C-alpha cells in the first residue's frame with residue numbers, strides 16, 4: 354500500500370502464483386526492449402538467412418509454414434490463454450480451400466491463398482461461436498469435437514477433397530505476377546515466395562499484439578473475471594481472437610497445400626491439432642519468435658528421427674514430456690528468461 | 698425474518714444509486730441469501746457488515762453483477778440491470794474489487810491500470826499501437842500515485858506485497874471512472890499499518906464516488922460510513938446509521954455480543 358509497508362508473506366500467498374510465468378511481460382533490460390521493438394525485423398532477418406542454415410531448403414519451407422501455423426495457434430494459446438485442440442480444422446480448411454481452388458477451379462495461386470484463408474475463417478467463426486461458451490478443459494474438448502466433425506465432413510466430401518487419398522495434383526510450377534514470373538520449382542525461389550506471405554502475416558500479427566486489442570487479450574489471459582469487471586466484452590473478444598487465429602492458421606494451410614502439392618487428409622486429423630500445441634510449448638508459449646523455434650525443433654526432430662526409427666512419434670512424445678517437465682517456458686521462453694535475468 | 702423489530706430509517710433525500718429488491722441466491726438447495734431489499738443512497742460510504750458466512754460476498758456478487766441472482770432485482774439509478782453480463786455493469790459505471798485479490802498477475806503495475814482504463818472505450822482498435830493513447834498511461838500513473846504505488850510502476854503485479862496488490866486492484870477499479878465503487882473486504886489479510894492506510898484511501902475515495910464496502914470487522918467502518926446494512930444468515934438483519942445499528946438489540950445479540 355504505502356512505501357513503508359511491505360509484507361513479504363503477502364507476495365508468496367498471492368493467488369497470482371501460476372505454474373508458468375509468461376515471459377511476454379515484465380521488466381526487461383535495454384537490449385531485450387530494443388529487440389522487442391524490432392521483433393518483426395529481427396524475425397524476418399532470421400527467416401531470410403534460415404534456408405542457408407537449415408539442412409535442406411524444402412525443410413526450411415516446411416518449417417516456415419508450420420511456424421505460421423504455430424504463430425496463429427499461439428495468438429489463442431499464448432496470448433489469450435485459450436487452449437484449443439481443434440486447430441487442425443483451420444490448417445486443413447486453409448489447405449483444402451486453396452487446393453480445391455487450384456485443382457477444381459484453376460484459380461491463380463494468390464487467389465487460392467485468399468480462398469483457403471476465407472474457408473478457414475468461416476470454419477473458425479462457426480467453431481468459435483460454439484466453443485467460446487465453454488471454459489478450460491471444456492473449451493479444449495469442444496474444439497476437439499468440432500474439429501473432428503469438420504474432419505469427417507471433408508473426409509466424406511470425396512469428390513472435392515479426395516477423401517482418404519487426400520487432395521492431389523495441386524501443381525503450381527510458377528507464379529505469374531504483374532511484371533514478373535517466379536519459378537516455384539526452384540526451392541530457393543519457392544522459399545522466398547512463401548516467406549513474402551509469412552512475413553506479411555508476421556507483421557500483421559505484431560501490429561495486432563501491440564494494439565489495444567492485443568493488450569485486452571493479455572488481460573483476458575491473465576484474469577478473465579477481472580477483464581470482464583473492467584468492462585471488456587470477454588466473449589466477443591475471445592471470438593475475435595479465435596477467428597483471427599483460425600485465419601492465420603488457414604493461411605498457413607493454404608501455403609502448405611501449394612508447397613507440398615498435396616493435402617493429405619491427416620492435415621485435418623486431431624494429431625495435427627496436437628502438433629500445434631507441441632510446437633507452441635517447445636518454442637515457448639506467449640513469445641513472439643517461439644512458434645518458429647518450436648516449428649523448427651519439431652520438424653528437425655521428426656526429420657532426424659524418421660530416418661532412424663519408425664517409432665519416431667514415441668521419441669518425439671518422450672522429448673516433449675521432458676520439455677514440459679524441465680523446460681516449461683520452452684526453448685525461446687527459456688532463452689528470454691535467462692537473458693532477462695542476466696540484465697539484458 | 699430474524700428481526701420483527703422495525704428499524705428507524707434514516708431520511709434519504711436523493712434517489713438511491715443502487716437498489717436491491719428481494720435479492721436471493723441459492724447454491725443447490727442451500728439458500729445463501731434470501732429476500733434482501735435495501736436502497737443505497739448516492740454519495741458517501743455504505744458498509745455491509747455481518748459475521749463470516751452471513752452472505753456478504755454473495756450479496757456483493759449479486760449487486761456487482763458478477764453472479765446472477767436466483768430471485769429479486771437489482772436497480773441502478775432506477776434502471777433494472779438484473780442479469781446483465783458483468784462488462785455491462787462496468788460500462789454503466791459500477792466498479793468492484795473482489796474479496797480475493799484479483800489483478801493481472803503477469804502484467805506490470807502500470808499496464809494493469811492502463812488496460813483497465815482502456816476498457817472504457819467501447820471500441821478496442823485492432824491495428825493501432827497502444828502508444829497512440831498516451832492519456833491512458835498518464836491516467837494510470839496518476840491513479841497509481843494516488844493509491845501509493847507510484848514507485849512500483851514497472852513491477853509485475855504478482856511481485857507486489859499483498860497490501861500493495863489490494864491497492865493496485867482499487868486503482869484498476871478506479872480506472873474505469875466509476876460512479877459506484879464496490880469493495881469486498883479490502884483490508885482482508887492486511888497488517889495493522891496496511892489496514893490503516895487502506896482505510897485512509899477508502900475515505901479519500903468516498904469524496905469522488907459512492908462507495909459500498911463489505912467488511913466483517915464492524916469497528917473499522919463505524920466511524921467511516923454514513924449507513925450500515927447488517928446481514929445475518931443470508932438475511933437482512935438491520936439497516937441504518939451507525940448509531941441505529943449500535944442500539945439495535947438483534948445486532949447486539951448476534952454480532953456485538955461476541956466482541957463487545
Ligand SMILES: Nc1ncnc2c1ncn2[C@@H]1O[C@H](COP(=O)(O)OP(=O)(O)O)[C@@H](O)[C@H]1O
Pocket residue numbers: 724727729747748749750751752753754755756
Ligand atoms: N459458490 C458457492 N457454492 C456454495 N455455497 C456457497 C458459495 N458461495 C458461498 N457459499 C455459502 O454461502 C454462505 C455465505 O457465503 P459468503 O457470501 O461468502 O459469506 P461472507 O462473505 O459473509 O463471509 C456460506 O455458508 C458459504 O459457504
Ligand SMILES: [Mg+2]
Pocket residue numbers: 753754755796882
Ligand atoms: Mg466474504
